[in-house]
Amino acid sequence: MLNRIEQILQRARQERSRTLAVAAAQDIYVLTAVNLAAKDGLCIPILTGKRDEILRLMPEARRYEIIDCDSDEASARTAVSLVKNGRADCLMKGLLPTGTLIKAVLNKEEGIRTDRLLSHVMVYEAKSYPKLIFNTDGGINVAPNFEQKVQILKNAALMLKALGYESMIAACVCGAETVSEKISATVDADKLSKMEGEFSEYNMKILGPVGLDLAISTEACRHKRYEKEGAGRADILLFPNYEAGNCMGKTLTYFAGAKSAGIVMGAKVPIVLVSRADTAETKMASIALGCIVGGRE
Amino acid sequence: MLNRIEQILQRARQERSRTLAVAAAQDIYVLTAVNLAAKDGLCIPILTGKRDEILRLMPEARRYEIIDCDSDEASARTAVSLVKNGRADCLMKGLLPTGTLIKAVLNKEEGIRTDRLLSHVMVYEAKSYPKLIFNTDGGINVAPNFEQKVQILKNAALMLKALGYESMIAACVCGAETVSEKISATVDADKLSKMEGEFSEYNMKILGPVGLDLAISTEACRHKRYEKEGAGRADILLFPNYEAGNCMGKTLTYFAGAKSAGIVMGAKVPIVLVSRADTAETKMASIALGCIVGGRE
Numbered sequence: 001m002l003n004r005i006e007q008i009l010q011r012a013r014q015e016r017s018r019t020l021a022v023a024a025a026q027d028i029y030v031l032t033a034v035n036l037a038a039k040d041g042l043c044i045p046i047l048t049g050k051r052d053e054i055l056r057l058m059p060e061a062r063r064y065e066i067i068d069c070d071s072d073e074a075s076a077r078t079a080v081s082l083v084k085n086g087r088a089d090c091l092m093k094g095l096l097p098t099g100t101l102i103k104a105v106l107n108k109e110e111g112i113r114t115d116r117l118l119s120h121v122m123v124y125e126a127k128s129y130p131k132l133i134f135n136t137d138g139g140i141n142v143a144p145n146f147e148q149k150v151q152i153l154k155n156a157a158l159m160l161k162a163l164g165y166e167s168m169i170a171a172c173v174c175g176a177e178t179v180s181e182k183i184s185a186t187v188d189a190d191k192l193s194k195m196e197g198e199f200s201e202y203n204m205k206i207l208g209p210v211g212l213d214l215a216i217s218t219e220a221c222r223h224k225r226y227e228k229e230g231a232g233r234a235d236i237l238l239f240p241n242y243e244a245g246n247c248m249g250k251t252l253t254y255f256a257g258a259k260s261a262g263i264v265m266g267a268k269v270p271i272v273l274v275s276r277a278d279t280a281e282t283k284m285a286s287i288a289l290g291c292i293v294g295g296r297e
Numbered sequence: 298m299l300n301r302i303e304q305i306l307q308r309a310r311q312e313r314s315r316t317l318a319v320a321a322a323q324d325i326y327v328l329t330a331v332n333l334a335a336k337d338g339l340c341i342p343i344l345t346g347k348r349d350e351i352l353r354l355m356p357e358a359r360r361y362e363i364i365d366c367d368s369d370e371a372s373a374r375t376a377v378s379l380v381k382n383g384r385a386d387c388l389m390k391g392l393l394p395t396g397t398l399i400k401a402v403l404n405k406e407e408g409i410r411t412d413r414l415l416s417h418v419m420v421y422e423a424k425s426y427p428k429l430i431f432n433t434d435g436g437i438n439v440a441p442n443f444e445q446k447v448q449i450l451k452n453a454a455l456m457l458k459a460l461g462y463e464s465m466i467a468a469c470v471c472g473a474e475t476v477s478e479k480i481s482a483t484v485d486a487d488k489l490s491k492m493e494g495e496f497s498e499y500n501m502k503i504l505g506p507v508g509l510d511l512a513i514s515t516e517a518c519r520h521k522r523y524e525k526e527g528a529g530r531a532d533i534l535l536f537p538n539y540e541a542g543n544c545m546g547k548t549l550t551y552f553a554g555a556k557s558a559g560i561v562m563g564a565k566v567p568i569v570l571v572s573r574a575d576t577a578e579t580k581m582a583s584i585a586l587g588c589i590v591g592g593r594e
Contacts, residue, residue, distance in 0.1 A: 142480050173540070175540050211547060212543070212548065213547050216552075217551050220551070223574040224574060239544070241541070243482060243537050243538060244544045247536070247541045247542075251549060254509070254517070255426070255548070255552070255555070256552035256553040277517050277521060
């Protein structure tokens with residue numbers, strides 16, 4: 001069990017460096033983060049994209065392999081092919097639309113899709129909580145159905161396993177604890193909590209429908225007399241829709257000063273998507289996370 | 298504009314005391330909060346419910362009017378009738394199922410329904426934000442449609458007006474800023490942002506689809522070059538579904554140490570619903586909020 005984002009960075013430094021293929025790297029934020037991560041021993045970058053622009057933005061990038069590509073599509077295809085050919089362990093999005101990269105990832109012949117769903121996992125270090133929180137899916141799947149939730153949970157479990165977790169607690173976050181036929185999130189959560197067998201290789205406890213308070217506060221569990229094993233101490237928060245996960249994550253960042261890292265799971269290797277608004281620390285931690293998971297899957 | 302929950306209590310103390318009808322008051326948490334609020338000059342309680350049980354739990358309650366009722370239904374009906382007859386300005390839930398109270402509220406002949414939708418509004422004081430945040434609806438309407446969102450926003454506007462706001466900024470919180478036909482929350486948010494005329498009596502600016510970051514962080518707005526008037530400084534956060542509002546609120550409480558108060562709007566008077574897990578301060582603030590709004594509507 002980890003409780004700090006820094007432990008993810010430490011772990012990535014200790015391991016053999018993984019190769020990171022960056023699609024359309026001509027973005028100063030992305031280049032800065034990749035360069036810092038490379039110098040810190042977190043990854044070995046291969047940059048695809050507009051070579052002249054990359055070198056103009058960051059002359060230091062000449063120390064890395066750069067594959068010149070004249071379009072977003074070509075950059076995406078080239079970065080994906082580096083993964084497909086086994087040259088890269090992890091993929092990162094640069095200055096191109098997310099859709100263009102995902103299209104290359106999911107391409108049936110040339111892509112790196114698996115039989116799993118793509119889903120986003122954010123990791124948060126919040127001061128008042130004794131563990132890292134793995135929040136999913138606040139980024140990709142808007143309104144996942146039951147089968148998709150199973151896959152989203154598996155993707156998160158794979159990440160925790162790659163980080164060395166031998167057991168884990170997942171909470172199916174809803175508005176409240178009561179199962180109501182009118183609220184599909186609670187019905188799905190109830191079904192998921194009875195499927196621990198499906199997740200036995202991860203040694204996962206699954207809390208049924210719970211309000212967020214019962215997922216992350218043992219004090220709230222005492223107040224409400226909620227006594228399931230792992231209650232109030234979840235590692236993974238599975239959200240019923242992406243707005244809920246997204247709002248919780250942004251509240252942690254903006255109101256609770258939480259540190260974070262995040263990647264997309266479900267392709268042959270993890271995909272690092274950073275936002276301009278992310279801190280340098282978040283960008284590096286996301287790269288580290290991607291490299292660790294990419295080295296394991 | 299208010300920035301502290303304490304200002305709500307101050308305002309309630311300064312005004313003429315409002316009468317609070319408590320349905321099924323035989324609950325020590327509810328009685329304690331009501332007694333504290335009454336002593337603090339926030340309200341004049343009338344208790345309905347099991348008189349003997351009420352007096353056993355809190356002998357001090359003999360100083361208040363108690364109407365003996367032998368069932369939850371009778372307590373609910375009696376408390377609602379106090380409002381209907383103009384004797385009470387605000388309603389509070391005691392030890393009875395929420396559904397029983399709401400049924401009495403919505404009863405066509407004996408109830409206190411209006412043509413407005415019932416919706417829940419929570420007020421948060423978060424340290425890092427310079428204003429109170431009015432979060433709606435994380436409690437009642439699970440998946441509101443567009444028309445319901447309009448009504449939820451009006452209910453919140455009424456609350457702010459009752460609190461003395463002469464203008465207000467509302468943000469339609471989504472996962473991100475882009476309008477996508479596939480994501481109904483963004484389509485509704487886009488339509489709402491073009492309806493400021495409908496809310497002109499409240500002098501309300503409405504931000505279209507925004508991620509939570511652009512609703513509450515001016516720094517995030519600068520990073521993402523989002524420049525609408527009021528961006529990053531919302532008073533009201535309108536959520537696309539109740540899980541999102543609920544998760545954001547609980548994150549504020551449990552991770553950011555925010556203070557809060559909350560009531561149900563949309564009936565003839567506000568309804569105070571407190572949870573056992575609420576702090577004494579939250580319970581009193583909710584009563585104060587209910588009494589102020591009940592005195593205004």
